Amino acid sequence: MGKPIIYGMDRGPTVRAVLLTAHAIGLDYELHEIDPHKNETKTEEFLKKNPQHTIPTLEDDGKCIWDSHAISTYLVSKYAKDDSLYPKDLYKRAVVDQRLHFESSVLSPRMFAFGAARKSTDPQVLENARTSVLEAYDFLEKFLGGNEYLAGDSLTVADFSILATFSTMISFVPAEQEKFPGLCNWLNRLTQLPYYQKANGDGLQRFMEHIKKLASQ
Structure with a gap:
């Protein structure tokens, strides 16, 4: 195999x-x-x-x-050696699943909507898209509550999915520490993972270089 x-x-x-x-x-x-x-x-x-x-x-x-x-x-x-990243406990798994669905049905679509709005000649279209993105950040802040991770006290695949999208979005719509302290601390925590740079950081840099190249054409 x-x-x-x-x-x-x-x-x-x-x-x-x-x-x-x-x-x-x-x-x-x-x-x-x-x-x-x-x-x-x-x-x-x-x-x-x-x-x-x-x-x-x-x-x-x-x-x-x-x-x-x-x-x-x-x-x-x-x-995986254990189920910590995707718990077998039904409630814990449901919370992880909800966060994953949030990424695909709310966070990611709003990222693409903002990208499309950047091409609009109407400033209000861009502002509305920006407001929508910030609302998504606010949801994430509330999801965290007082926890270190998005689905509770343990790192899960929900953190990975949202990290990949969120780290892309903040290049266009920054998340301010004062307004989203939990979310910013969560991001800083995950960027310290030993595999972060290889698994996300390098690709994110290539994404930004690609966007700059497209913008210059």
């Missing part, structure tokens, strides 16, 4: 979320770079793996899974 293969580009937040999970559990994996913007996800070979032609996609033991949340929870369930 070969190593699990992760298809994607690490400048994307969803791919970085999976990489954070993989590093956290010490997974020996291969990253195959594949660029959707070059239609590399629409080849006949890749469509057999993932008919939705999305990244990240995981290939493990001849089987394929896509969607970063599904991949991360699968990897923890199969390869």
Whole structure:
């Protein structure tokens, strides 16, 4: 049986979320770079793996899974030494799942909406999008409460998923320490993880370089 293969580009937040999970559990994996913007996800070979032609996609033991949340929870369930990153306790797992759904249904869409609003000639459109992003930050601040992590006292895949997206968003809409102290402290805490730079920081830097390149064209 070969190593699990992760298809994607690490400048994307969803791919970085999976990489954070993989590093956290010490997974020996291969990253195959594949660029959707070059239609590399629409080849006949890749469509057999993932008919939705999305990244990240995981290939493990001849089987394929896509969607970063599904991949991360699968990897923890199969390869982690314990269930701390995705608890078996039903209530704790439900809280983690809620945070994951928040990332995909609220946080990430608002990030993309802000990106689209930056192209608008109407200043109010951009301001409305910015307000929407800040509201999402406020939700996260409330999720944390007095806890160190987003789903309680322990690090989970919910932190990885939201970290990858949030660390991207603050490049465009900063989160002020005075207004979001818990969220900023949470971010600082996670950037100290020994695998943070390789799993998220490097890809985030490549993402920002890509954005600057597009802006200059």
